[in-house]
Amino acid sequence: MNGTESGKPAGSARNGGARKSKKYRKRGLLTSPGTLTYIGPEIGLKTKIRRIRYDEHMYKEDTVKSLDECRAAEHGESFTTWLNVDGIHETPLIEKLGKFYHLHPLLLEDVVNTEHKPKLELYDSGHLFLTLKMLHVDSESPISISSEHVSFVLGKNYVLSFQEELTSDIFTTVESRLEASVGKTRRNGPDYLLFALLDVVVDNYFIVLEKLGDALDATEDQVIRGVQELSLKDMYALKRELTLARRQIWPLRDMINQLIREDNMQISRDVIPYYRDLYDHIMQVLDTIDSYRELVASLVDVHLSTISNRMNQVMKTLTIFSAVFMPLTFIVGVYGMNFEFMPELKEPYGYYYVWGLMVAVTVGMIFYFRTKKWM
Secondary structure (H helix, E strand, C coil), X not given: CCCCCCCCCCHHXXXXXXXXEEXXXXXXXXXXXXXXXXXXXXXXXXXXXXXXXXXXXXXXXXXCCCHHHHHHHHHCCCCEEEEEEECCCCHHHHHXXXXXXXXXXXXXXXXXXXXXXXXEEECCCCCEEEEEEEEEEEECCCCEEEEEEEEEEECCCEEEEEECCCCCCCCHXXXXXXXXXXXXXXXXXXXXXXXXXXXXXXXXXXXHHHHXXXXXXXXXXXXXXXXXXXXXXXXXXXXXXXXXXXXXXXXXXXXXXXXXXXXXXXXCCCCHHHHHHHHHHHHHHHHHHHHHHHHHHHHHHHHHHHHHHHHHXXXXXXXXXHHHHHHHHHHHHHCCCCCCCCHHHHCCCHHHXXXXXXXXXHHHHHHHHHHCCCC
């Protein structure tokens, strides 16, 4: 573990340079259940653990250099402890932390598996475990969404949070709120702290949806204007990202619904209304994603219809030209035959008569097409 003495994460370590290689650690097959094997992109930085202890009148934060410093946290009586573990790739450290807090091996196995689906688990030891996905927008055009594996453990008077060392710290807003003693966070226990952390994740979903909505608005404007350069590939890519977001967020709905049940002893009754509000926000996110997916499907249909109509107009124009030139070709073909006895060949003005006939036929056909509203 490393970090500054004040406990603030080093921004240059997060934002500068390459943080991971292209290699990806896969699942170790045929291993016994509970064996800690990190599954995810290889990380070159060390795991950082920040400890925050607080109550209504006290606030302390520092960087943990040895897990032995946290032993008193489990037995704290009057304050709440929050351990924010930034980096889950060092499995020996995660295993040691799990032993200290008596965490189940299967729980730790899910923590270090970045491919694990979102889930909620209640253990007989009293621990409440959640793992979910934090979404980030990687690029603006075309939109690309990546997910970050985030896990939480709620204990009697503490919260453990685990996140990948991939992006800037997603919980800095909660830390600032605690430090400034703003709102209800300092006056409530660890169950409210867990809500505050989950609320940050859900709020970030709205930020991702806002960027997806902007991309959809731009695409819709191009479809309405009939831009020919609009790529179906980009539209299907946008639909794919929406499907990915929905698959990552959908399980969270059932997880929060399970938390707000009346028989849940881990969440106090005073805090349950906040989780209900969080549930409403998740449903709003899912409804927005579903409406965006329907809009993308409609835009694809409209774009394909526009292309088809444009092709029909081209074919209609070519058909009219062909219909006009067919009788002209017939007339020219007739008078192009090499017969000696053709009455019109002896006429001094026969050439002009034929031209007049062709012009009359052309004008007549155009007038007929316009009468029928074919052109």
